[in-house]
Amino acid sequence: xxSLWQFKIRHVFSLTIICLSFVIVGVFLSMSNxxxxxxxxxxxxxxxxxxxxxxxxxxERGLIEDEIRHSPLVDSVRAVGPEEASEKFIEDFPExxxxxxxxxxxxxxxxxxxxxxxxxxxxxxxxQFITEVKKNSGVEDVQFNRExxxxxxxxxxLTEAIGFFLGGILVLASFFIVSNVIKLNVLAxxxxxxxxxxxxxxxxxxRIPFLLEGVILGVAGSCLxxxxxxxxxxxxxxxxxxxxxxxxxxxxxxxxxxxxxxALIFGGGCVGFLGSLSSLARFLRM
Amino acid sequence: MIELYHVWKQYQKPLWALxxxxxxxxxxxxxxxxxxxxxxxxxxxxxxxxEVIPTEGQIIIGGINIQRIPDHKICAIRRQMGIVFQDFRLxxxxxxxxxxxxxxxxxxxxxxxxxxxxxxxLRMVNLQQRLWDYPSQLSYGEQQRVAIxxxxxxxxxxxxxxxxxxxxxPDLAHEIFGLFRVINKQGTTVIICTHxxxxxxxxxxxxLYLHEGKLHEKDVG
Numbered sequence: 001x002x003s004l005w006q007f008k009i010r011h012v013f014s015l016t017i018i019c020l021s022f023v024i025v026g027v028f029l030s031m032s033n034x035x036x037x038x039x040x041x042x043x044x045x046x047x048x049x050x051x052x053x054x055x056x057x058x059x060e061r062g063l064i065e066d067e068i069r070h071s072p073l074v075d076s077v078r079a080v081g082p083e084e085a086s087e088k089f090i091e092d093f094p095e096x097x098x099x100x101x102x103x104x105x106x107x108x109x110x111x112x113x114x115x116x117x118x119x120x121x122x123x124x125x126x127x128q129f130i131t132e133v134k135k136n137s138g139v140e141d142v143q144f145n146r147e148x149x150x151x152x153x154x155x156x157x158l159t160e161a162i163g164f165f166l167g168g169i170l171v172l173a174s175f176f177i178v179s180n181v182i183k184l185n186v187l188a189x190x191x192x193x194x195x196x197x198x199x200x201x202x203x204x205x206x207r208i209p210f211l212l213e214g215v216i217l218g219v220a221g222s223c224l225x226x227x228x229x230x231x232x233x234x235x236x237x238x239x240x241x242x243x244x245x246x247x248x249x250x251x252x253x254x255x256x257x258x259x260x261x262x263a264l265i266f267g268g269g270c271v272g273f274l275g276s277l278s279s280l281a282r283f284l285r286m
Numbered sequence: 287m288i289e290l291y292h293v294w295k296q297y298q299k300p301l302w303a304l305x306x307x308x309x310x311x312x313x314x315x316x317x318x319x320x321x322x323x324x325x326x327x328x329x330x331x332x333x334x335x336x337e338v339i340p341t342e343g344q345i346i347i348g349g350i351n352i353q354r355i356p357d358h359k360i361c362a363i364r365r366q367m368g369i370v371f372q373d374f375r376l377x378x379x380x381x382x383x384x385x386x387x388x389x390x391x392x393x394x395x396x397x398x399x400x401x402x403x404x405x406x407x408l409r410m411v412n413l414q415q416r417l418w419d420y421p422s423q424l425s426y427g428e429q430q431r432v433a434i435x436x437x438x439x440x441x442x443x444x445x446x447x448x449x450x451x452x453x454x455x456p457d458l459a460h461e462i463f464g465l466f467r468v469i470n471k472q473g474t475t476v477i478i479c480t481h482x483x484x485x486x487x488x489x490x491x492x493x494l495y496l497h498e499g500k501l502h503e504k505d506v507g
Contacts, residue, residue, distance in 0.1 A: 192377055197364075199392055200362070
């Protein structure tokens with residue numbers, strides 16, 4: 001602890017680098033968490049939306065609706081008219097309301113939303129059902145939200161990978177910084193180490209304070225980064241305001257899980273320990 | 287206790303700091319090594335606590351050949367020694383107490399024991415009032431006494447002192463030599479390198495003379 005205070009400038013510097021590295025990992029992990037959460041939500045409400053031709057008669061719509069309802073995969077069916085679709089759009093995206101009103105026509109086709117019985121149904125079976133319904137000339141297009149869920153999930157994985165890649169590079173940089181800071185500390189305390197050796201101190205006895213310094217730096221840096229990530233999550237939506245609209249739900253932050261928090265703290269400790277160890281292995285040969 | 291067989295040490299060619307030194311010091315012996323500056327006295331002591339490795343020869347301490355044991359095991363040998371360095375080697379950013387207790391700290395002594403033994407050692411060198419001072423606040427002679435206190439604090443089996451009274455006035459030097467005698471009476475083997483022929487004469491004991499790296503037994507009368 002004495003040494004941490006004695007060489008405070010270099011320690012503050014290394015603490016900042018460790019913190020920044022883990023902030024990058026934390027932010028990307030948080031975004032990934034959010035995307036995965038959205039994907040899970042979508043998968044839970046497994047739904048297929050069949051968009052119909054605008055000029056279909058009520059009886060033709062009824063026939064398609066019956067065909068869908070009688071499928072063994074379908075739990076419930078709901079017909080959505082163009083007006084209702086328009087209202088829902090305005091409700092979800094209020095900032096785009098003017099564009100829709102300026103069109104003077106309602107661009108939304110009538111649709112049938114079919115909720116599926118089992119969220120775990122194999123995709124092939126659902127696609128087969130969609131193909132069957134699509135054969136009907138009244139069906140113009142189909143939207144299947146599992147595809148969206150898959151896409152969002154992939155995006156989540158990609159975000160996580162980018163986070164680990166960028167964070168990994170920075171964590172590696174932190175490792176070298178910790179290693180060099182400990183090297184400087186070893187050099188600064190050369191005379192003390194020399195005396196300790198001559199009065200019979202073991203290698204472990206001499207190394208432990210340096211290793212502890214590394215671990216303290218790493219853990220403190222990662223804890224600080226968690227605090228920064230927490231404030232970023234709180235402040236980011238305030239900074240953006242409502243400009244992102246519904247998109248905010250997708251790109252917004254969700255705080256890290258308990259396991260991730262512990263993993264980041266442990267990671268910080270490991271970076272500090274290994275950085276210190278590598279330095280001692282090179283500069284404190286005994 | 288301490289045996290040296292045909293020990294040679296060369297730092298730079300063609301000079302030999304130690305030249306075929308053979309020595310046997312028995313347990314509890316009190317001996318002086320004397321000789322002119324540059325004769326190899328410090329090198330001989332450094333070879334005994336393995337700060338320098340002889341170019342040739344064997345050094346056996348307590349039955350262990352210290353040339354043959356791995357580096358990480360030398361700490362066990364050094365724990366049995368108390369060393370007073372010519373240049374004191376004190377830590378100037380630490381207090382007198384920490385400088386002395388460092389020898390006990392490496393042994394893992396309990397804090398209470400550490401305090402007690404450190405206080406006793408400092409009282410033996412008359413520095414018990416300077417416990418919480420920094421070495422920079424002490425005189426040269428007082429710094430030397432701190433170094434002596436550090437060497438004796440763990441009741442070593444071997445005490446090696448390199449010019450331990452070089453900076454002390456004659457009275458204090460006499461007192462310190464008296465202290466070494468007391469420690470020796472308790473069973474510690476003491477080897478002192480010194481120029482001070484007067485003190486050697488006064489305290490007696492075995493005297494070894496080093497000249498150009500060669501060791502001779504000397505009768506000081």
